[in-house]
Amino acid sequence: MTYIFDEKIRIGISACMYGAKVRYNSKGYEMMGYLKREKSNYVWTPVCPEVMSGMGVTRLPIRLTGGNGHDFWEGKVKVKNKIGRDVSLMMKKGAEACFETLERARVDAYIFMEGSPSCGVYRTTLRNKRLGHPPGVFGSLLLKKGLFLIPAQDLQSPVKWWDWRRRLSAFVWLKHRPMSNLNELYDTWHTLKFLSQEIDEKFARELGKKIADFKIEPPLNVLEDIRWQILNTLRKPSDVKKVKQWLWKNYTHLKKHEGIELESVCPPEIYRNMTNIVDEMITVEREVKSKDILFGTSPIIYSPRY
Structure with a gap:
C-alpha cells in the first residue's frame, strides 16, 4: 500500500539562504532557485538569529569561544564578536525568538546555513575544511528540539x-x-x-x-x-x-x-x-x-x- 502525504510541509530556513541580505557582510544566497517550481510545494519561514539578536546588518562576525552550541546553552562558553565583545545574551535572545517564530509557524523542518556559528549543525566555520565547534548556538537548539535538518548547500544537488x-x-x-x-x-x-x-x-x-x-x-x-x-x-x-x-x-x-x-x-x-x-x-x-x-x-x- 502506498501512503500519500498531501498536506503542505512547513519548513524554516536561514534567511540568508532564502535570499535575504542579512549575513554579517550584508550578503545573502538565493538557494530557492535550485528547487524551481517545487518551491511552491512547501510553506517557508525564513529567520535569522543574528539579526533577531539586535546585532544588525552589517555587523562584526561572531564566534564561539572554547566550546560548542550545546556548551553555550549550559552556560559554559560565550559568543564574542571580532573585537572581543561578549554578545552571548543577545545571541541567546535572538535564537530563542527565532525558535518561537518557528513554533508559531508549526514547522517540522529547517534548512540551515552550514559553517555558521549560529545556524551551523556539523560545521561552525567556513575556513578551509575545518569544522570549528559544531553545532552552533541555533543549530544546537534545532537539534535538541528534534526538527528535521537539511544543509542548504544540498539543495544544489x-x-x-x-x-x-x-x-x-x-x-x-x-x-x-x-x-x-x-x-x-x-x-x-x-x-x-x-x-x-x-x-x-x-x-x-x-x-x-x-x-x-x-x-x-x-x-x-x-x-x-x-x-x-x-x-x-x-x-x-x-x-x-x-x-x-x-x-x-x-x-x-x-x-x-x-x-x-x-x-x-x-x-x-x-x-x-x-x-x-x-x-x-x-x-x-x-x-x-x-x-x-x-x-x-x-x-x-x-x-x-x-
Whole structure:
C-alpha cells in the first residue's frame, strides 16, 4: 500500500539562504532557485538569529569561544564578536525568538546555513575544511528540539535534495501519525523499515527484533520512544553511494514480488549523472503510486493538495 502525504510541509530556513541580505557582510544566497517550481510545494519561514539578536546588518562576525552550541546553552562558553565583545545574551535572545517564530509557524523542518556559528549543525566555520565547534548556538537548539535538518548547500544537488525530500516526507508522516497500539506500531514499522535499514542498518535490525518480541501491548511511553528513535534515524545524513545501492535493492524487490520492471532504472555500478539518477527514482515513485504499492526507498509519497 502506498501512503500519500498531501498536506503542505512547513519548513524554516536561514534567511540568508532564502535570499535575504542579512549575513554579517550584508550578503545573502538565493538557494530557492535550485528547487524551481517545487518551491511552491512547501510553506517557508525564513529567520535569522543574528539579526533577531539586535546585532544588525552589517555587523562584526561572531564566534564561539572554547566550546560548542550545546556548551553555550549550559552556560559554559560565550559568543564574542571580532573585537572581543561578549554578545552571548543577545545571541541567546535572538535564537530563542527565532525558535518561537518557528513554533508559531508549526514547522517540522529547517534548512540551515552550514559553517555558521549560529545556524551551523556539523560545521561552525567556513575556513578551509575545518569544522570549528559544531553545532552552533541555533543549530544546537534545532537539534535538541528534534526538527528535521537539511544543509542548504544540498539543495544544489538533485540527488541529495531528493534524498532529503523523501526522508522529510516520511519524517513528517511519522511525527503526526497515530501510534497508540501494537497494530499501529507494526504498520508503521512495515512502512518505514526499509528506509530505516538504508540509513542505519544496525539500528533497524535491532529495532525490528525488539518490535517482533512484543507479546503484549507496550505502554504509550515505549511507543513514543520508538517513534522518536525512528524520527532521529530519518534525519541522519546519508551519501549518494548508499542511496543508489538501496534504490537498486528495493527496486529488485519490486521486480521479484510485484512484477514491476522499468528500463530506465540502472544497476548502481552503471555510471550516470545525478539528474538521471533522480529521474529513475521519480519514475519508480510514479509507478508504485499508480499501482498503490509500497516502495521501501520512498515509502511516503509527498503530493500536496494546494
